[in-house]
Amino acid sequence: MSQYGIRPSAQRVAIARYVLATDQHPTAEQVWSRVRATFPTVSRATVYNTLQLFKQHGLLLEHELGGGSAVFDPNVEPHHHFVDDETGEIRDIPWSAIAVGDVQLPDVQVREYSVVVRGRRADAP
Amino acid sequence: MSQYGIRPSAQRVAIARYVLATDQHPTAEQVWSRVRATFPTVSRATVYNTLQLFKQHGLLLEHELGGGSAVFDPNVEPHHHFVDDETGEIRDIPWSAIAVGDVQLPDVQVREYSVVVRGRRADAP
DNA sequence: CTCAGATTTAGACTTAATCTACATCTGTTG
DNA sequence: CAACAGATGTAGATTAAGTCTAAATCTGAG
Ligand SMILES: [Mn+2]
Ligand SMILES: [Mn+2]
Ligand SMILES: [Zn+2]
Ligand SMILES: [Zn+2]
Numbered sequence: 541m542s543q544y545g546i547r548p549s550a551q552r553v554a555i556a557r558y559v560l561a562t563d564q565h566p567t568a569e570q571v572w573s574r575v576r577a578t579f580p581t582v583s584r585a586t587v588y589n590t591l592q593l594f595k596q597h598g599l600l601l602e603h604e605l606g607g608g609s610a611v612f613d614p615n616v617e618p619h620h621h622f623v624d625d626e627t628g629e630i631r632d633i634p635w636s637a638i639a640v641g642d643v644q645l646p647d648v649q650v651r652e653y654s655v656v657v658r659g660r661r662a663d664a665p
Numbered sequence: 666m667s668q669y670g671i672r673p674s675a676q677r678v679a680i681a682r683y684v685l686a687t688d689q690h691p692t693a694e695q696v697w698s699r700v701r702a703t704f705p706t707v708s709r710a711t712v713y714n715t716l717q718l719f720k721q722h723g724l725l726l727e728h729e730l731g732g733g734s735a736v737f738d739p740n741v742e743p744h745h746h747f748v749d750d751e752t753g754e755i756r757d758i759p760w761s762a763i764a765v766g767d768v769q770l771p772d773v774q775v776r777e778y779s780v781v782v783r784g785r786r787a788d789a790p
Numbered sequence: 791c792t793c794a795g796a797t798t799t800a801g802a803c804t805t806a807a808t809c810t811a812c813a814t815c816t817g818t819t820g
Numbered sequence: 821c822a823a824c825a826g827a828t829g830t831a832g833a834t835t836a837a838g839t840c841t842a843a844a845t846c847t848g849a850g
Binding site for chain 4: 672674692693694709710713733734735
């Protein structure tokens with residue numbers, strides 16, 4: 541973590557151990573709840589501040605995909621997302637799984653793009 | 666509007682006149698603010714309820730694309746979106762402007778998908 | 791015209807997120 | 821080590837989007 545210019549306080553390490561290792565897409569409140577299980581005194585403000593710090597240093601992405609709260613994503617490589625209509629659960633889709641042609645728009649400098657897919661898990665066949 | 670099974674009250678007509686005709690992607694608060702200019706007594710609850718009603722009847726889409734609040738979109742045909750990093754402004758991208766290959770995911774019934782592009786307006790050349 | 795159901799309203803409430811002011815920690819310097 | 825300044829963390833207040841409630845008002849079928 542210090543390799544990224546972030547001083548590794550105990551709180552930051554506890555937050556990192558959860559949020560940088562998950563394959564889910566937790567909200568800030570979910571991160572706070574999880575981290576309090578092992579670090580009961582950590583404050584809400586520290587969790588929100590640390591998530592923004594990690595984001596600014598490129599360790600996390602923040603997405604708004606519906607459900608009313610932002611989610612955090614330690615997978616910082618380009619990829620797409622599937623959002624379950626019923627549960628709101630978010631799953632990663634590998635970049636290679638969807639072919640997207642050139643994204644060039646007039647008068648726009650594109651920073652990033654991705655596909656958001658919505659639907660439901662299919663019933664057993 | 667009655668063709669969609671919605672009783673056209675004065676409030677609903679005032680809301681529809683703005684939100685079904687705009688080419689922007691206003692938030693509920695922006696809709697409320699705009700509608701109050703011509704209908705000063707309309708309540709916040711009526712605006713939120715009416716937007717959800719229009720959405721349920723297929724007159725509007727609701728998107729969460731960042732910025733902390735949902736936006737409403739009278740363009741209910743499939744299309745993509747560009748989000749300006751600096752201003753948060755949202756612009757439509759025609760469906761035909763981006764080629765997206767097959768979107769098929771294991772165990773998923775896809776309801777809809779689209780591309781979200783982020784970046785900034787290019788400076789004059 | 792009546793009145794039951796539909797619609798609207800003001801304001802209370804909930805929740806995500808941010809802010810503030812103060813406390814604590816930590817690394818550096820003498 | 822001791823002092824201290826800057827960095828970090830904390831509790832609780834605050835903001836803002838959105839929802840809910842209970843009461844008022846409207847409307848059209850009979
Ligand atoms: Mn929503
Ligand atoms: Mn919010
Ligand atoms: Zn992801
Ligand atoms: Zn649109």
